[in-house]
Amino acid sequence: MKKFGIIGVAGYIAPRHLKAIKETGNQLMCGLDPYDGVGIIDSYFPEADFFMEFERFDRHVDKLRRNGQGLDFVSICSPNYLHDSHIRFGLRNNADVICEKPLVLNPWNIEALETIEKESGRRVYNILQLRLHPSIMRLKQQVEEALKLNPNKIFEVDLTYITSRGKWYFVSWKGDIAKSGGVATNIGIHFFDMLFWIFGGVKKSVVNLLNSQSASGVLELQNARVRWFLSVDFETLPKEVKNENKRTYRLIYIDGKAVEFSDGFTDLHTESYRNILEGNGFGLREARDSIELVHQIRNAEIIGLKGDYHPFCQKVFG
Template sequence: MKNFALIGAAGYIAPRHMKAIKDTGHRLVAALDPNDSVGILDSYFPETEFFTEFERFDRHIDKLRRAPERANIDYVAICSPNYLHDSHMRFGLRSGADVICEKPLVLNPWNIDGLLEIERDSGHRVSTILQLRLHPAIIALRQQVRSQPHRPHKYEVDLTYITSRGHWYLQSWKGDSKKSGGIASNIGVHFFDMLHHLFGELQANVVHASRDTCAAGYLEYEQARVRWFLSVDQAHLPPAQREQGQRTYRSITVDGQEIEFSGGFTDLHTRSYEEILAGRGFGLAENRCAIATVSAIRQAPVAPLRGDYHPFLKHVERQP
């Protein structure tokens, strides 16, 4: 049985990590969050030592590190705000633990280089949650793409992801691009990783819209041309979804054919943990393309619309 510590226990995604730790037969022995709304711990690990101050958490982890081996922290799971991931991963590695970090791993690709050095020095490893790589529909699509390596034409792909958020969103750290990395990093990075995983190296990256609540653009990979649209604005939902009271719309079409992957998400964090604990997790190097993609999107100028823009852009007033 492995010992886990969790940073960011009050966050939206933290319960999925708690469930994954429990489902894989391990235990959470310490947790940190400056907010104390962590009653969810009672549903999984009520005996967890909880801290609201990093300094006390640090002291506790160090105390465990010096204790007999059975008390050592084996893994630090990180669910903190995006801009803190880099620092918290370094803390985990230097504490003598392996690290499991939520997406996005970091905000900029050069942060990966420093983490690689600390990995080498510490002898421990960073793994990340790239759950779409484990989704059955994506696995099947990748097998299909790899079975046609000499296809004469690139796949034509449309990616749409709308996940409605309330007014709180822009008032939180998620609405601050310096902390979240912007909409592409915060809700889109695992889709960009999926596209790289499916279609090879990125060759072109054009941004057609960039706002606090939505973004859109064009990506070209070795085997695909991709038009993408991301939004947290409920007004961008298709009418049918709004009428049915749905708050999320997720669609990928490949050569006009819808890839059904709306289901099968529930246990992907547990599947990710199973792979990581078996030594088959996705590490720092696997993250580089997606992190470079979202970093470039964040810094890119908005380009004039051409024939390769996403059809959902007709619903979005263009920025000057």
């Protein structure tokens, strides 16, 4: 049984981590969050200590370590801009770290964490759950089989992901690009990782659209050309989706054929934890490419509706 601490236990994604810790047969020792609405802990680990101040949490974790009861893992569900600092905290306390995506906001943060990993002898793991999604795993296998027959094949891919958000989103840290990294980072990072995992690394990136609500561009990968569109704007949803009172739209077309992967997400955190506990998790190296891309997107020249672009861009530009 491994001993866990969790930072950001009141966050949206934290229940999946609590469930994963429980279902893998491990123990949550303590949690931290500046917000005290954490009754969800009672459903999993009612005996866990809880702190609202980082300083007290830090002291508690240090005492556990000095008493020979140190944490084996620290799970991080805090806002994106705090991930780097909280990962360092876990490593300094002789614990391995499991962090939500995006692992960090900037590529140079990864380089620094690699150094601290070596100094501490501990590991950093990123939750990249789409790599464990059955539909995505089948797709990767199909692409690999096609590339055996034609190694130079370039797949034509359209990626659309809209998860509409209310006004609260732009008041919260998620609406602050300095804290969240913006739309491409906050909601797009795991899709970019998935694309790299299947089709290879980036050869060229063009950004057609980038604002607080939407982002879109064209990627040339080793074996694919990808038109992508990401948005939290309800108005960009297709009419038929709005008519069904749905607020999320997720679709990938590959060579004109739709790839369905709307379901099967809920248990992927538990599967991720199982892989990590078996020594097979995704680390800093796997996270690097997508972090580099979203950093480039944030700092790219926005070219508008020039050349080829994702058709949903017209919903924004009119």
